[in-house]
Amino acid sequence: MRSHGTARSKPSVARTVDAPPGDAALRARGAAYALFSELTRSPFRPDGSIVALPPADLPELLAELGRVLPFGFDASALAAAAVDLCDDDAALAAQYASLFEVGQPGPPVAIRESLVRDDARRALEEIVRYYDFFGYRLNADEQWCPDHLSVELEFLHLLAARHEAGRRDDLQHLLASRDFLSRHLLAWLPAAATSVGDRVPGSWWQLLWDGLHRYLESDRLWLATTLDGY
Amino acid sequence: MNEATISRRRFLLGSIASAGLMLRHSPLSAAEALAPGAVAYRRFEDVYRNKWTWDRVVRGTHGTNCAGNCAFDVYVKDGIVWREEQQGEYEAIGDAPDYGPRGCNKGLRHSAYMYGRQRVLYPMKRAGVRGEGKWQRISWEQAAREIADRIIDCSVQYGPQSISLGSGTQLAVKRASMAALGRFANICGFTVPEFYSGVGDLPSGAYMTTGVANPGDTMASVFKSRCVLVWAANPAVTRIPDAHFFWEARYNGTDVIAVSPEFTPTSMHSSLWINPKPGSDIALAMAMIHVLLSERLYDAPYVREQTDLPFLVRADDGRFLRESDLSIPAALAKRDSVFYLWDEATDSLVKAPATDMPPTAAGRRRPPRGSLKLGDIRPALEGRWKVRTRTGDSVEVTTVFELLKTRAAQHSPEVAARITGVNAEVIVDVARRFAAARPAMIYAGYAVCKWQHGDLLQRSMMLMLSLTGNLGVEGGGLQIGNTSKSGGMGQFMTAGVGPAIRMVSGATFDYETGRMRELNERIYGSELAREYDEYYQESLRRKWFPTYPGKGWKMGIFAGENGANWRASGNAWRKEAFDKLETIVAIVPDLGLTAHQADYVLPVAHHYERNDIMMQSRVPYLQCLVEAVPPLGESADDWTIFRRLTEAISRRAAERGIGAIHDDVDGRSLKRDFTRYLELYTMDGRIRDARDVIQFLINTTPGVPKITFDELAARGMVRLEHSATTAWDDERASYQSEFANSVVRKRAYKTLTGRQQFYIDHEWFLKFDEALPGHREPLRIDGYPLQMMMGHARHGIHSMWRDDPVLLKLQRGEPDIYINPADATARGVIDGDLVRVHNPAGQFIAQAHLSNGMPPGMLFMYHGWDPMMFRGRQNFSSVICTAGLIKPTSMAGGYGHLGHRPLSFAPNQTYKDFTVNFEKYTAASERFA
Incomplete structure (x- = not known):
């Protein structure tokens, strides 16, 4: 990896990536973010309904991801766990709530970045600035939590999808993904994953958080390689 | 959770091969989301290049019982409150200092605190045993339905009085919220243990003397005074936006004399500090009265x-x-x-x-x-x-x-010096200074009311003021806190229903439900317990005071309060009453002890997430809370929560075929038809939301400018009518002007x-030899030599903001207790040690905070620390054992103005007459299971 010294000229956003991956691989990268966004989203809806977690076809989706992603990502443990999950969505939803949504003082595991950052307000401001910069707006009932794990993942999904839909030589979405990952998601998710593992070892939630963590690290490495020099 | 609608759905992406852009958190269409940005991104600094702008700036304040009523501007962007700023648009009135800008550390932290991890954001149902901390998130529909069923069942089986609706001061100061709670309770016939006497704030002595429980003028009246005795109050800490009135008065030549056992931040800025021993204040006041009488320093015509x-x-x-x-x-x-x-x-x-x-x-x-x-x-x-x-x-x-x-002569300065520890010459000097100043006032904290014989102290304070002709004079008077005329509020609570509420003193409520006679026996001996109980029962027999629900308390709904936290005799009450309830519902913004022990927790909106109005006599402005952002998560304002409950009650009663029940409230026979609760609550649909409640109150409350809520929301605050002087001396004003009526108009x-x-x-x-006031020794517990005192904190308002991480960094980071160094040394304790504070009622652990500002023989703790912040969930209320000390004279009736007068005359729950000891705490001395 090249140095990021100050003497380096500003990266050209028009530079072409060497050996760009195919459309399917790029699409898979974004789809993985969408998948993880969905898996980490609260299953509770304001109308009182509970959506199923995880989706019924998760093992197939994970298997597909593993085949198509532009980097290696072993999701077999997660896929196996999904197969073994009981069909009691309500119980799973209750586990989600008790881990991430209710508790004293506060939920046992943070699901929002600002709850664990020392510089919470600065972090939150930067997240909103990223969203504003890229025109990502939140539904009215979710505006209060732009730092929710699921929302941050959806933003990365958006960046990935834009990159996939746009010109391959336009690297701005990859650059933003790289920065947002390192400055935000990877600044707090690893600790959260550890916390999940400590509290519910061997659970679906540990596997999911662990899988997500590994995915983020893999993507970070892929971005670093892909953007080598930027 | 089988009641919830469960919809298994196919994953939105379908298959990866055909995955398009599907956003679930964003309203953007795929085309919008995929549109390229106008400015290319190269590195993170680029997102900072756009100037940060606000979507809107909203007026607001904080609906807490600090009585500050500080107008703020609330800055919103992208649906988030980012910051607040003091609104500096208060006008100057006459030659008194103006009221703005107002604010404090708590208010300026709120935009961050409201997003903190302590927030309860969703309706929850207990999943494990009580207090275990296992919760199940449920829908509002499920919560309202299950609670409604419990309300109906309890009302039918035990009568509606078996259900309490406790309102804390945090809710009560928000007028639309309080009006909603009152209307809900009135329709349902719940027992409402009123908070005023419940927290020991009821100024009984002032009421006994004048028929007015809450004497008080605006803060600017302090500036008009020439001598202010700041007695058992600490405004430098507890009234941060108003403390300047004292210091500006002093700069203007006013004698500001602090009276408190400990050296406080207020003492530091005063002309003189005198420090009577805890509980000896009556002797001090009576000695000064003796000086006024013996030196003929009184105003005979007055x-x-x-x-x-x-x-x-x-x-x-x-x-x-x-x-x-x-x-x-x-x-x-x-x-x-x-x-x-x-x-x-x-x-x-x-x-x-x-x-x-x-x-x-x-x-x-x-x-x-x-x-x-x-x-x-x-x-x-x-x-x-x-x-x-x-x-x-x-x-x-x-x-x-x-x-x-004769009575005063029994309290000569020399006698008082022995009781109080204050030099006799100092007592004489202060009495003379007080008498020579015109006008002179006593600015008394509510701490005065929290002694068992606080009524006697207040009566002696009133005597000092009256003898010198200072009651009913601008710049004089006993300044506690006026209460507004209740026209609009009462009208709203009873409109179309009539008065059918059961309001009862919090003290008698706890005495009945918590078996406090037994606690009295255990702590203070059988003789006191028997005597107090005989008078208590006699008062009930003679129908001087009502009592409900007696031992039939089945369900408790706690709104805007942390009832299990701050209680005289917390442990006993929790064990004997609270824990035995069949159903506990907590309507709260965070998970303090009350909510932690509850069966259902309903999330309530915070200050910037709701519309409401506030008034407080010391600040002559009508202030507003404006919904700057929607309530976080699934929280809702109080009006909405009670509406959901009434709707569910009506629906469930109809579904279950439950007919109307007969009820009897203080001899009045009523019919309560559950199926009509919703239409009653909403006045047949005319009241749709909190804004409608606010408008009702504005239109019907005397002295409030008749404007629309939208106008008020645009301005943030408006001056109350007829508040040109610093005293409430105009009958048309929104606050009581009783003293002016009597002193000026001779009524x-x-x-x-x-x-x-x-x-x-x-x-x-x-x-009981209380026809006139006189010194009474405070009660002590044998073998426990230290008086424990408490007061409001600088870094929290009751339990709110007490757990804010930034504010904690300005303190010791955990509950701490102030100790005189000599007392600490005698017990081998150094600063920062943990100490176990204990007496026969209980114990708690806190960090020793050594201070020479504390007199020997006294401990001091700023209150509000929730039990959840202590080891074993035992806070200071575990050693307070005074809930049974309902002094007989406070239950007197059948005598002119004395008798059942909710919020004016009632037995006051007191919090001071007990003692403790402490020792160094180590892991080896761990005594909590």
Whole structure:
């Protein structure tokens, strides 16, 4: 990896990536973010309904991801766990709530970045600035939590999808993904994953958080390689 | 959770190969989301290149009971409150300092705190055993339905009085919220343990003296005073936006004299600090009264006209001389409210003008009683005379003034010096300074009310002010906190329903439900327990005070309060009452102990997430809370929560075929039809939301400018009408102007004697020698030498903001207790050690905070720390054991203005008459399972 010294000229956003991956691989990268966004989203809806977690076809989706992603990502443990999950969505939803949504003082595991950052307000401001910069707006009932794990993942999904839909030589979405990952998601998710593992070892939630963590690290490495020099 | 609708759905992406852009958190269409940005991104600094702008700036304040009422601007962007700023648009009035800008550390932290991890964001149902901390998130529909079923079942099986709706001060100060709660309780017939006496804030002594429980003017009146005794108050800490009035007054030449056992931040800025021992204040006040009397520093014309001091008292039985003593027809008619003076001008007995108060039921308007003007009468203050009674006997009479002289002489400065520890010369000096200043005031904290004999202290404070002609004078008076006229609020609570609420003193509620007689026996001995209980039961028997629900308390709904946290005798009450409830519902913004022990927790919106209004007499402005952002998560404002509950009650009653029940409230027979609760609550749909409640209150509350809520929301605050002076002296104002009515307009006081009444000849007062105030030793617990005192904190308002991480960094980071270094050394404790504070009632662990500001023999703790912040969930309320100390005279009735008067006269729950000890705490001394 090249140095990021100050003497380096500003990266050209028009530079072409060497050996760009195919459309399917790029699409898979974004789809993985969408998948993880969905898996980490609260299953509770304001109308009182509970959506199923995880989706019924998760093992197939994970298997597909593993085949198509532009980097290696072993999701077999997660896929196996999904197969073994009981069909009691309500119980799973209750586990989600008790881990991430209710508790004293506060939920046992943070699901929002600002709850664990020392510089919470600065972090939150930067997240909103990223969203504003890229025109990502939140539904009215979710505006209060732009730092929710699921929302941050959806933003990365958006960046990935834009990159996939746009010109391959336009690297701005990859650059933003790289920065947002390192400055935000990877600044707090690893600790959260550890916390999940400590509290519910061997659970679906540990596997999911662990899988997500590994995915983020893999993507970070892929971005670093892909953007080598930027 | 099988009640919830569960919809298994296919994953939105379908298959990866055909995955498009599907956003679930964003309203953007795929085309919008995929549109390229106008500016290319190269590195993170690029997102900072756009100037940060606000979507809107909203007016607001904080709906807490700090009584600050500070107008703020609230800055919103992308649906988030980012910051707040003090609104500096208060105008200057006359020659007094103006009120703005107002604010404090708590208010300026709120935009961050409201997003903190302590927030409860979703309705929750207990999943494990109580207190285990296992929760199940449920929908509002499920929560409302299940709670409604419990309300219906309890109402049908045990009567609606078996359900309490506790309102804390945090809710009560938000008028639309309080109006909603009151209307809900009134419709349902719940028992409402009123918070005022419940937290020991009821100024009983002020009420006994004047018929007004809450004397007080605006903060600017402090500036008008020439001598302010800041007594048992710490405004530098507890009234941050208003403390400048004291310091500006001092700069202007006013004597600001702090009276408190410990050296406080207020003491630091005062002209003089005197430090009586805890609980010795009555002796101090009576000694100063002795100086005023013996040196004839009193205002005789004022005293003759405004007070009962010239009234005649029989020497044989200590009772006022009444018309019924002199006249057989009057005796037959039981006319006991005509009193007599000795007229020096004619050397004869004369009826006191403006007496003769006919009996009036609680809440009914009394007819006017004529003028206090004495005309040609010159009432004697001193002397003894013989009077012939209706039976022909001759009895000796004297004046209250004479009796007071005798009582005061028992508290000479030398005697008081021994009791209080304050040098006698200092007592004399302060009394003279107080008498020489015109006007002079006593700015008294609510801590005064929290002693068992706080009423006696207040009565002696009133005496000091009255003797010097300072009651009812701008810049004078006993400053506690005026309460607004209840017109609009009461009208809203009862409109279309009538008064059907069960309001009861928080003290009697706890006494009944918490088996406090047994606690009294254990802590204070069987003799006190028996005597107090006999008087308590006698008062109920004579129907001087009501009691409900007795031992049939089945369900508790706690709104805007943390009832399990701050309680006199917390452990006993939790064990005997709270934990035995069949259903506990907590309506809260965060998960304090009350919520932690609850069966259902309903999330309530915070200050910037709701519409409401606030008024507080010390700040003569109507302030507003404006919904800057929608309630976080699934929280809702109080109006909405009660609406959901009434809707569910009506629906469930209809579904279950539950008919109307008969109810009896204080002798009034009522029918309560569950199916009509929603239409009653909403006034047949006319009241749709909190804004409609606010408009109702604005339109019906005297002294409030008649504007729309939108106008108010645009301005943030408006000056209340008829508040041009610093005293509430205009009858058209929104606050009580009783003193001006009496002092300026010569109207009789709402007391039995029609005067400032310092002598109370009720049989119980005579028996306990409380007809006049006098020193009483505070109760102590044998073997526990240290008095534990508490006060409001700088870094929290009750339990709110107490756990804020930034504010904690400004303190010790955990609950701490202030200790005199000598007391600490004697126990081998150094600063920062953990100590176990204990007495027979319980124990708690806190960090030792050594301070020379503490006198030996006293511990001090800023209150509000929730039990959840302590080891074993045991906080200071585990050692407070005073809930059973309902002094008999506080239950007296059948005597003019004394009797059941919610929010004015009621047994006050007190919090001071106990002692503790402490020791160094180590892991080895761990005693909590």
